[in-house]
Amino acid sequence: MSQNPQKPAGGAPPENALSKSYDPHAIETRIYEAWERAGYFAASGQGAPYCIMIPPPNVTGSLHMGHAFQDTLMDTLIRYHRMQGDNTLWQAGTDHAGIATQMVVERQLEAEGKTRHDLGREEFVKRVWQWKAESGGTITRQLRRMGASLDWSRERFTMDDGLSHAVTEVFVRLHEEGLIYRGKRLVNWDPVLHTAVSDLEVVSEEEAGHLWHIRYPIAGTKEHLVVATTRPETMLGDTAVAVHPDDERYKKFIGKMVELPLTGRKIPVIADEYVDKEFGSGCVKITPAHDFNDYEVGKRHNLPLINIFFSDAGVNLPGSPYHNLDRFKARKQIVADLEARGLLERVQDHKLMVPRGDRTGAVIEPFLTDQWYVKVGPLAQEAIQCVEDGRIKFVPENWTKTYYEWMRNIQDWCISRQIWWGHRIPAWYDADGHIYVARNAAEAHAQARKKHGLEVPLEQDEDVLDTWFSSALWPFSTLGWPGQTKELKTFYPTSVLVTGFDIIFFWVARMIMMGLKFTGEVPFREVYIHGLVRDAHGQKMSKSKGNILDPIDLIDGIDLETLVAKRTRGLMQPQMAKKIEQATRKEFPNGIPAYGTDALRFTFASLATQGRDIKFDLGRIDGYRNFCNKLWNAARYVLMNTEGQDCGLSGKIELTAADRWIVSRQQEVAAEVESAFREYRFDLASQAIYSFIWHEYCDWYLELSKVVLTDTHSRPEQLRGTRRTLVQVLETALRMLHPVMPFITEEVWQRVAKLAGKTGATLMREPYPRPERNLIDAAASEEMRWAMAVITGVRNIRGEMDISPAKPLPLMFQDGSPADKKYLEANRPYLAALARAESITWLDKGQEAPESATALVGHMKVLIPLGSLIDKRAELERLGKEMDKLEKELAKAKTKLANPDFVARAPQNVVEQEQGRVQQFETALVNLRHQRVKVEALPG
Template structure:
């Protein structure tokens, strides 16, 4: 093996090796195990959320594959209707053209061309993460098979009356000219105003003052509402107000929706331009007056003076006219939540349009029952409440979008506007016996991307055909996803799976948290705190990192601050860490359901863990390659250390298996880390040295040590493989033959199961005694500032017969590992020399200090160190006593300061205790 661990030298080579040999394909043997990848957008690139989620899915898949299950991780990408269309439209804009210049068919062809040339970025990046998906089964939501499934579902739902076309209020993007889902709307607090407007009473006698943040929509008002119990306005209920600037009389109604304490307690009702007002309008049968065009300009339903104006331009004119007419009572600054399209960044407008809808009520009942009866289990269980809350309040699903890229709605219209639904035009004509003379035009809209995604668990397996894959892998085993799409995707997959397959789409739903930055903030481009997983894997210089974080900002004025913060956080850029270190970091942070705070320091630590494993493997190979590891017969003698490490390995195997089965990858990672670093590397490798290097050791003992080294390491590599696939494969290829294990790849080996016959409690007790002995000596060295290599005389007293026996068994190891000069028993009644002491159970360890330290010099050193720490303690305490700091700093930063202060105080106490002990000698 190379002296230095270089991840780039091994990662691409091993991934190509696995993929070329089809190792990711199901074996066809064992119990089926299947995970469906949440299909990333074909326009997308790998972000931290993807990398985190893919690490979890790959670890589960590799684990179950090694467990002997018939494992499939199904890959694919989503056509991402709006996002993809925007990419290609931007290309056309650069050429001075629009999609309308090309026409629909030519534009769609252009999108397919782009997809073929540039749409595979994220799948290449998935390979970099080590994703063991079966690429031979890769699907795309617009491929022929999935498109056929989409049409089949649409037609069947329509024929059952579960799909209909109707006019309702939707989120409308006035730049993209399409309805968008709630998930594509980002609401954030912005500064605005609250305008108080006088609405004169039609019957005379004064006016009502209405408060609004959107005065332009008043042109579509059809009522003024007050709370039915509001004594201020009870006498006006049933009367009318005159709508300013229009002259229309509108009723004054009572509705419990109104909050009497907000504003003036009078609310303008615009049912065609506000979701809450729409509900009020339905209850009171109010007319719906749409005043906006698809571009959010004032249409002909408004007074002529405002027609054709952009909504915000109209706002300025309306405010001016109200002021001129003495109807503007007051203008106040006001913070409000503004909804913007996540693609166009335009303010979203609630708009009354004709759209296609799915009746979700009949589908929601079975979906609720599936979770209540335990057919589907949420992990953590608390997410069931979120699921139930949404399904119990579910509204019909708007599934049409006014764009060109996507699954075109399989509906046709004749000249009179009559609608016909079918799988294709030929079927429509045959079913309805339409002559060739009847002209039909297909609906121009496409389906919401989430419609095709809702079919993903069964459409990807070949439905509506009853394929072998469908029979084998449906229902799938587990869905791994974030909580933010429980409504948009998880619930809809469950509804569609139950409807069309008669069974749930998955048995378990593992909900993971979001990845946040080191201060606990959500990662976003606008904040400039995004990390690219490939930058962590490959490294990136500081200037390129700054350029990435400041390019394409919605608020360019933020660039200087983002650059400053980036240069402070990463003064040397980001070093290359490799995929395995990043994956292990994600696993170690994967507590169920909680958001994870990503700290680059953790990645550095796990990069060091890779180095530790690499160096341990080099030690094992140097001591076993070309030597007898017990494969050819011959006596085997296992030392207490050999038996101890084998026993500890069995406990670790049990802990790891239990952790994976409970979806606690953090506990899996911790158990493996502690065994590898603390027990195997720091203790067992050291304990093996006296046996392997001492000429007095028997051949049987050396053979036993070699066999234990290679077998423990080989098992450890298999245990670790689901989390760190690349480094484990590289090392395993060298170690496996020495351990007598045959096979082409570690990923096809069996996952370790604990062997109870290897648990030796006596050996464990012996080595734990040895560890306590050596740790006591090391603590004394550290506290007394004695050089690590200086041989020490050790005296023992008050030892039991067990202590005496253990000393004889472990004397050689203690002297070698502790760098001890002598170990002697001191009579319990003999005078005790001036010594530093430690305890192992009831046994005293004494190290005489005569000649070992200069008391005066050591006390002076401790005084200097204590003074230094006290200054740091004062600075920390002052910062935490600063109200301005506590008020402005993120909670995570404040907590770090508190932790640091506590650590300083603990260190000071320990140093003072050490100084006291030396003075008393």
């Protein structure tokens, strides 16, 4: 139903009316800048504390769909609780992103023909800080575009002085308790970056490869074992061949030695249940220094660890013919040498998961190095218990199981990285290799003097800490820990952590362990786990797939050529670039239109179900852009009919059933929304608000209000009552919608607020609507449901019979109850206006009705005489033509069946098909004749 703005009853629209069309770009930046200038994002200092820590985005980053989705949910919660009157803080900040940031600056140096080593560590770090100051704010600017109401005045950076102090303090305390240690262990190693990386920085995807079956001769015999491997080069570091202890084929070889091909070494055959008897030959080469599973087998059997690689993954075996070869060149040479010696039994194609560094694309090597570790076992126990006893609650609850599985199988955490940008390890070494962990160099020297009795030179550890180490302290370090600040006392523990399931272990679990260890409290009360944003087909968004959507492009729009250039930029393979270009041109022939921030945010909220995947379809955002238009036009109608008018803020008013119904419905919706937010069901909250505003307020109430406002018989108190209801329901709806759609609601509210008796400076500081049970009016709701059902029934008949909405029609009511009759009398004006009733007739019991089209409202029939719907002469002419056509078709079919040759020669199914046609034609003719009789009986 349309609610196009009309002139107000009794006057022209004011000069300062809302613009005719909704233009998000005309309002969004202006409104956000006004909010930030006014300091509205800061905590109020009053009410119950409510705090969310933003998962700190990388300082190198730009906003992607996952960020935009997650930040929409957090901002919705923050705005909701701010309007609830809570002392609300959304803590802003960014992560220094050690590896990513160092790569950015190293690329800049490379363009200048330099490396970081040309600058030296101190100058290189200065250069990174310079880059951060000049170019590191992209994502924070984009967060502002998304309407994120973070307290920017408290913005933190994981390398700022306060957080750096917290990092050092935590490291030193953990080391003093024996929970941080240095040791030689296997790590994920990126041979391009020359550093250990976390599991989250390793992307494993299936690739086509080979399985090489190699013969390992049994020493002193003519027998051999066949070992299959996907990495032949690592055989240079083998220290055993393992078989399953129960494998009858190989029991006789356990304890014997095999000759390791190409090396001149002999290694033992061992028995270990790690081996799968059914896979391959049942024999597994064990390379403890270059495979995580083999490393564990090596520890069980006390096998030596032979590291065969340099840090760039070149072969490091002096005296070997493969020394200094790149690992993949070494692989080719080893395979050729094995084949030449008759030791390569066969090669088969094989699909395998290949781990690659997410930033370099290099194949990751398990690599044996000295690293710093956190002994997390002791920390994990209470972290498990706090979830078991309810101090922390996961939403949805099923993620608790995932958390437990990870925590109960936890491994020590490698926290060192071999780069320059980051928190430098607070450890110093003397010439003898003694380690002094201290808060600063002076403290380290004091420890060394105490040990040696004199001053000795010390060198600080070259490594820096894993970025996740400082992130693990985020909930309390940002609030001033280790100082006992007012902010820490007020906002810690924080209220809820909003994050994706992919970092439950990397970030969530570590924050819980560190928070409990250093504050004695959990870092947050609840953990809301959301799904990951994928494309409309459920595919992960990636550059190589060419299906990435940029949220800023959805807000501002982007033309086709720019979009194509953006999606294919940096792709090395011309075929891939061409494929992505073609797909983009097909999907977006006109580019992407500008949808504005509010439509994008509402789309995200509506998609926030409790599933693992969020399928983002542009059709949804298009629909919610229409919702913005609907709301804008509704506001224009309301303003045109209320500005400069008496809106019932004082004096006597009279509310119609329609007024009481819409107010009542708003209370029920407020209760639904309150419950949905409590359960983190953003989808249910947004859909309840959407349905109320579009389908009930706009489609029904605004149309019902026109009847009162344009009726010359309406009493002044009725006009005041309807005007008051128009503005107050709209103002309340704007408050209800604001957390999800902040910009359009603020713009409209600024115009509506005074009419509704509001004097506040901003919508975002107004109270969020709570259900007022005393305003729920069951009687008015029942009456209006009746009226709307009648109007809908009449409209359905019009639609089915293709009757113009403007054509007045006589209505008859049959088999109605006394309550129906009462509703009819009360709602005649609405039926006359919205059902376009030419006349209204109540048929008493026993009174016959003419042939009519019928709609049911309960047991009551709403009748529209067919004579009022149909042009009798035209309908008889149409029926006659249709019957003539069917009689000809029937005659042809009967003639065919009467032909003995056709029946005898045609396939049985063809004959049966023709017989079916005869039956269909005969049935259709009977129906048409019956219909003609009805039409002939109509008057006229």
